[in-house]
Amino acid sequence: GGKVGVDYGTDANNLPSPDQVSDLVKKHNIQYLRIYDSDPKVLKSLSNTGIELMVGVHNDDLSKFQFQSYVDSWVKNSILPYYQATKITDISVGVEVTDSPDAANLAVPAMRNVVSALKKVGLQDRIKVSTPLSFGVLSKSYPPSDGAFDGSHDNVLGPLLDFLEENQSPFMVNLYPFYAIGDSSLDAVLFKSPSSIFVDPNTGFSYKNIFDAQLDAVHFALAKRKSGLSYNNIFDAQLDALHFALAHRNFSRMKIIVTETGWPSFCFGPSEF
Known part of the structure; x- marks a missing residue:
């Protein structure tokens, strides 16, 4: 059967802390989680839990992701330090980009840069890159x-x-x-x-x-x-x-x-x- 997980958004008020969310996820035996950015507090809270995690890149950041040097730095600082302890399996680059002409033109080049950056650190086969x-x-x-x-x-x-x-x-x-x-x-x-x-x-x-x-x-x-x-x-x-x-x-x-x-x-x- 297919895997079932939970989306964890943080665009709201009075939210539980990342540590509290991690405890809640473990309590309910949730094995798959998606976040919409690469918040280091969330990544740390999920370390050593075995939970498979999809991290995200906002549409507003796609212009920055046109530059390989920026993406290399992002992977080095936002993915690599957490990868060993936190089970990052996917990176979603943008979201519903076809609804925005600017984002639509930027998505695939950004995705290619992310794959190139992952190749440089040997993670291209362990982390998949796509866009919802x-x-x-x-x-x-x-x-x-x-x-x-x-x-x-x-x-x-x-x-x-x-x-x-x-x-x-x-x-x-x-x-x-x-x-x-x-x-x-x-x-x-x-x-x-x-x-x-x-x-x-x-x-x-x-x-x-x-x-x-x-x-x-x-x-x-x-x-x-x-x-x-x-x-x-x-x-x-x-x-x-x-x-x-x-x-x-x-x-x-x-x-x-x-x-x-x-x-x-x-x-x-x-x-x-």
Whole structure:
């Protein structure tokens, strides 16, 4: 089965300290964690825990990452001192860069510089480099087998997919099934549907939740796939759309990591989604 982890954001008030978060993560046996920067306090707090960690680079910092000397220094100061004790496995460079023209043009060159810096310290095979994209990079996701990337992003997706394949890095995507609630039931969004919500007419796959459908859409966009697998939620349908979109680009074996997902904790009705 796939790995399940937690995103640890720090853009809020009255947050627990990194040490308290580390204790909480260990208490609940969480083995995978993503942070959005390379905060040394967080990196230290996770030392000797065995927790696999994804660190991040903000979009605002991508311009600095165009310079190899800067990236070499960042890896030397922000990654290397903590690597032995803290299990850093991935670096996410930027986030949803296709939503920002400036960030979109800077992401892949920055990623290449990060890989080059990792090679200089012998970590290129131990730490994977990628960038989380929004589900909006798909022009079509329903049915999932028709999943395809939006051609308007080809200037980014082409070099990005080539980079990921070249470095055996994962395709990262943020999925939020609740955005599809206008077209589906709440149970389908919350993994509670007792029966299929729809069947993909091209594959015969049955879905009960949006998450799986969205994720499959990405898989099929990366790599053509036909089988008798059965799914029971919208997350599966989204995922299948990604699978097909990757399939259409001949990236059938590319690993996919869902870097963000979640559901609102409170709202007054579907209109607030």
